[in-house]
Amino acid sequence: MTEIKTLADRIEDLLPQTQCTKCGYPACRPYAEAVASGEANYNQCPPGGAEGVARLAALLGKPVIPLNSANGVERPRPLAVIDEQVCIGCTLCMQACPVDAIVGAPKQMHTVIAELCTGCDLCVPPCPVDCISMLPVTAEATGWDAWSQAQADAARERHTRREARLAHEREAAEARAAARRAGSGASAQAPQAGAEQASTAPATPAADDAEAKKRAIIQAALERARKKKEELAAKGQGPQNTERVSADVQAQIDAAEARRRRLGLAAGDSDTPSTKR
Template sequence: MADRPRRTGWSWCTSQLNPRLNSEITVSDIDQCLPQTQCTVCGFPGCLEYANALFNNETQINRCPPGGAVTLSSLANQLNHPEIPLADDCAPYAGRFVAEIIESECIGCTLCIDPCPVDAIVGASRQMHSILADDCTGCELCLNFCPVDCIVMVKHSDHQKGETWPEFLDSEVTRWRHLAARHRSRMQTQQESTDVAQREEIKQEIRKAVNRERTKRWKTKKRATRLSHSQTSSQ
């Protein structure tokens, strides 16, 4: 989002009373403060959605455990808000982990592929899946979708101290942001294709129903005509 949306009406009045809304920032600025793990611990579908909620003053700045003190401080500075402790319903960050598939147990069901917010899982139906470790954010969202529990979380082995966040390299965060955007686009396209297919299916069902009704009426009319001819002949 390049430009900050213009605030009018009640939103403008609120911004005058709330300093969080009065600074010249954008959703993109807020999103830059987040580590892009897309873990949903904050209660939103992803980091961008959390940034949107913060921009619209719909949530608090203390809902990102992976970002830790760095994110909390950055958000407090961006939004002119005092730093506050991590929200009680957000579990503390346990450190950097990545997902790993136990190959001998994978049944190739593909159920874990779409839930991955950065498309780090590759595979095809009835074929063994693999996880791209460099792209995995450790969000754990894939775990609940595996019907045979063959996905496990392992400690990140190639850990390097990051420039902004202790646990994440800036290059990783940038890549995750790009991958998450690509994933959202793919899922939207997939949903639109599904919607089109469903609409076409509904149209076909309507056509079939109309044709059945037409056939029914034609048969009824034909029987009535035959009955009329029969009665006329008998007279």
């Protein structure tokens, strides 16, 4: 296991760190581990292109082979651009971005920080109003000619920070849920303290009020997004990208929506915009 782990580290160092999932894995690190273990081939990274395949082949002592077209094609690096006149502030693109390159807030338009965008495409499918375009920004340059090692290193660091933040949020949400369950159990077992005590509602902590307000704001934004999507669909102007959602991208979207439900930011599947058909 130590030898495979070391090889996985070296493979990961050669990947462009766009975290695009086109390789068939949820991020660059899992793909590196799969290549190291022999589970995946070394020609499944479209952002790395032909040069990326050659780099991995040299490391592994294997022949250079063509990029697997099933995973995509080598292309100029794209940049996500949000049409601010159409954006409805649903936050789904922010949840999908693997490197936190999109900023915004519920009810307000979002924007992409151009220098942080890896061109992964993951923000496009979940957009309920089809307001995100992927525009090529590197002219004819593709693969590693369109993406520097410094950019890869920075994207890797942002992805790592994001994963740590999400893990912390999950732990905090689970702790709050456990505390609520414990409190509910204690309340159910407590003896009736009389009419006066029963009529006195316990004070809600300020932190709970803030969380409730946050959930309400985000839920309202999602509801507006759902209604807007229905209106556009009725006019024959619904999102055009939902038929091209791959299984891997759908898994990313499902994971984001599941996280929202764990954090109590959505009432249920029927209230949350989704690309599922």
